[in-house]
Amino acid sequence: MPDTLLISTEALQGLLDALIAKGYQPVGPRLERGAIVYETLSAASDLPRGYLDEQGGGHYRLSKADPSSPETAGIFRYAVGPQSWKGFLFPSRQSLWRARRTETGFAFEPETDDAPAYAFLGARPCELAAMRIQDRVFQEGPYVDRGYAERRARAFVVAVNCTRAGGTCFCASMGTGPRAEDGFDLCLTELLDADDHAFLVEIGSASGRALMELVRHRTATPEEIERGRRAITDAAEQMGRRMPPDAAAILASNPEHPRWDQVAQRCLSCANCTLVCPTCFCSRVEDTTSLDGVEAARHRQWDSCFTLDFSYIHGGPVRRETAARYRHWITHKLSTWHAQFGTSGCTGCGRCITWCPVGIDITEEVAAIQATERAEPLGDE
Numbered sequence: 001m002p003d004t005l006l007i008s009t010e011a012l013q014g015l016l017d018a019l020i021a022k023g024y025q026p027v028g029p030r031l032e033r034g035a036i037v038y039e040t041l042s043a044a045s046d047l048p049r050g051y052l053d054e055q056g057g058g059h060y061r062l063s064k065a066d067p068s069s070p071e072t073a074g075i076f077r078y079a080v081g082p083q084s085w086k087g088f089l090f091p092s093r094q095s096l097w098r099a100r101r102t103e104t105g106f107a108f109e110p111e112t113d114d115a116p117a118y119a120f121l122g123a124r125p126c127e128l129a130a131m132r133i134q135d136r137v138f139q140e141g142p143y144v145d146r147g148y149a150e151r152r153a154r155a156f157v158v159a160v161n162c163t164r165a166g167g168t169c170f171c172a173s174m175g176t177g178p179r180a181e182d183g184f185d186l187c188l189t190e191l192l193d194a195d196d197h198a199f200l201v202e203i204g205s206a207s208g209r210a211l212m213e214l215v216r217h218r219t220a221t222p223e224e225i226e227r228g229r230r231a232i233t234d235a236a237e238q239m240g241r242r243m244p245p246d247a248a249a250i251l252a253s254n255p256e257h258p259r260w261d262q263v264a265q266r267c268l269s270c271a272n273c274t275l276v277c278p279t280c281f282c283s284r285v286e287d288t289t290s291l292d293g294v295e296a297a298r299h300r301q302w303d304s305c306f307t308l309d310f311s312y313i314h315g316g317p318v319r320r321e322t323a324a325r326y327r328h329w330i331t332h333k334l335s336t337w338h339a340q341f342g343t344s345g346c347t348g349c350g351r352c353i354t355w356c357p358v359g360i361d362i363t364e365e366v367a368a369i370q371a372t373e374r375a376e377p378l379g380d381e
Helices: 011-021 125-138 146-154 206-212 222-238 247-252 259-264 272-276 322-341 362-372
Strands: 004-008 025-032 035-040 051-056 059-064 093-102 105-110 118-123 156-160 186-193 196-203 283-289 295-302
Touching: 004 011, 011 025, 011 118, 011 206, 035 059, 118 125, 125 146, 125 156, 125 322, 156 206, 186 206, 186 222, 196 206, 196 222, 247 322, 247 362, 259 322, 259 362, 322 362
Parallel strands: 025 118, 118 156, 156 186
Antiparallel strands: 004 196, 025 035, 051 059, 093 105, 093 295, 186 196, 283 295
């Protein structure tokens, strides 16, 4: 079987049927509550056909494509929405263990992971990069998160190359898109014009190859492959934002820059940016006890470095001011993450810009510091 195939839009249902037959629970984009969100898919008709998104700082709107345009048939013409696959691999709240009082003491009951084997349909290249980053955090270090590792190992990934950039995307400057290079079992590229609507399918794994044996397809022609390449190139050229390539050094050398106080005057410390970020992994542990003292439980749930108590130690929080919390977040994400995990913690998806209530733009903040950074070292440097 060649590595690049072509399927019709009707064959998307066959793809879903094959995933279900293999025991996967397909999850993908659906139109819910005025946004494109990731939910369980039962049919190809669940996919958001004909929808475009408009994104900017603190702004997200969906609209139907012009009826006279081929985009009315497009299924993946939107950019990423408020959710990421993080919510399935690293749940927002997870039970760690339970204990029950017995006549001789306490009986501990470790929680078992009952999550299904997910098939992620529609994962964008920046999201694949985010999965690789979280892999380093949760399963490639000295301490493996067993639940994450098991969910990740069971997952089947159907990626989608981007052929239209969102208003806040900057993945091209991060080297994470708009084309997926690896990290998928299958990768789709939507071919859309007035005369044709189909999908190129690239095979990325043995599991992907086996699945495509169950789906009606044909070999893609060189002309079709070139059409897909041009569409992806067009998406890269549409991006209106970019991250400076030396962002890590810029932030590391400017810990006392006045820009931190300026952005703090706007920042609400609401934690939206960290909640929508596909790589942020901060969490806290919560212990609870039943009122009768018979049962106790421990849960892990998402937290954020923007919450005041996140840095709490004996005596109070370490980062009391909003400026300190914002500086910590962006400096860790773009600078010290390199030393900790060997890569940037940002994939250029733009979610933190779109879903910030006041429209703070991290590319703008880094550029502002770069434009006015001090020539001499700060402090004792």
